[in-house]
Amino acid sequence: MRFIFRLAVLLSITAAAVAAGFIWWSQQPIALKQTGVEFRVPAGSSLRGALRQINAAGIPVQGDLFVLLARWQGKSGAIKAGTYATDAGETPLSLLDKLATGRVSQASITLIEGWTFSQFRARLDAHPRLQHDSKGLSEAQLIARLGLPLRSLEGRLLPDTYLFDKDSSDLDVLARAVGNMQRQIDEAWSQRPPGLPYRSPDEALIMASIIEKETGREEDRTQVAAVFVNRLRIGMRLQTDPTVIYGLGENFNGNLRKIHLQTDTPYNTYTRAGLPPTPIAMPGLASIRAAFAPAASDAFYFVARGDGSSQFSRTLDEHNRAVNKYQRGGK
Template sequence: MRFVFRLVALFLLAAAAIVAAFVWWANRPLDLPGEAVEFRVAPGSSLHGTIQQINAAGIPLQADLFKLLARWQGKVNAIKAGSYATDSGETPLTLLVKLVEGRVSQASVTLVEGWTFRQFRARLDAHPALRHDSRTLDEAAISARLGLPWRQLEGRLLPDTYLFDKESSDLEVIARAAAAMQKQLGAAWAGRPAGLPYRSPDEALIMASIIEKETGRPEDRPHVAAVFINRLRQGMRLQTDPTVIYGLGENFDGNLRKSHLQTDTPYNTYTRAGLPPTPIAMPGPASLRAAFQPAASDALYFVARGDGSSHFSRTLDEHNRAVNRYQRGGK
């Protein structure tokens, strides 16, 4: 009997030693090849496949022990796909928790107010943390791939900073920016005051893009909006340079000439009445708000003062005097 007790005691001691060694391994920092090693778990990966991808990144993770750890924690099927980065002092246990909680490493990209879609695409194409699925697609193809109803995406994306899981598709970022703009535009249209000269949300978006490009100071946005809205109401041409420049496209060399103002294009608001056919840039929330909430003003003209602000005028004579003062050096 004494022998049996000794045998059981030895067995329990051995089991305790094994458990202690396993716990020690689970909480021991991994021998990483660098301070922060990045790796990606592909969607649909099994636990075995996940371990293979981690090892392929240079992280020495013992497969059998990590599988045992995942089973012990009841997390065999709970690992989430995505891009990850190891932290200083990362242990097998903290790595498992990170994978289960989906604490992916993120990057960001910023869509700047007033940018064109072409400028935003260039930023996406140059971003090292994105998968460039849109690079060979034109705007119509991107829209079709995302199920969007427009052939052109100018003005359809809300300027903001977008966080994303590294190695995400650039199409995902475009889709999120488009959804964010539609949400803001839809809310603004639903709560619009009576009397605005827009026949559709798209026309309000076009106006917001013009306000974005014409405003030097934030406080001027509602007043710029009032000028263009007053012109629309009276049937006056908008006569705004940014639309002409947009219509010139890549042919514009930075110098707007009189001949440009006289050359008819769908975007020339000197030769054509009403709004241009599409937005000319990505308007931010403030410009969108100004398009729906213009200042209470009967101004029909404005001119840049040279310090970023604008002078607003009710009559052409007053406007001409302001032009002479601020742009021609008159008094």
């Protein structure tokens, strides 16, 4: 009996020592050659599959012990796909928690207010941490791939800084940007005040894009919106240079001339009444808000003062005097 008792005590002590050693191991920093080492866990990977990616990246984690740790923590089936990076002092336990909670290593890309879709697409194509699944697709093919009921993506992406899991698809970023813009427009449309001359949310988005290109000055946005809204209400042509420039496309060399204003295109608001057929850029939130809440103004004209601000006028005579003063050096 004494032998059995002693054996039981010895086994208990051994088990406790093993358990203590296991816990100690799980909390010790992994012997990394450097921090920030990245590895990617493909979608559908098992714990063993994730371990293969970890070891292949040069991260020395003991596989059997790591599997045992995951089972003990109840996380062996909770591994999330994505790209991960090791931190200073990374332990097996912290690495497991990272995999189970999906704390992936992120990158970012910024869509600037006033950019065209082609400009943003070029930024996407050049980003080193995206999978370029949209490469080679025409705009129509891209729209179909995203499953969107749209004819064009111009103006349809909300300017913002987008964080994403490194090595994720550029299609995911595009879909998020489109969804964010649609939510903003739908919300603004549902809360719009009465009397605005837009027949649809799309027309409001087009107006917001024109405001975005006409001024970057916060104080002037609602005034610019008022001018264009006032013109739409009476059927007066918008006569805005940014739409003409957009319609010229690659033929525009940076110098807008009188012949350009007289050359008809679907985007020439000097030759055609109403709004152009699509947005001409990606409007930011401030321009969207201005399109839905123009200033209470009876102005129909504005001209740049040369300092970034604009002079607004009610009549053509007032406008001509402002043009003479600010554009031609008159008094």
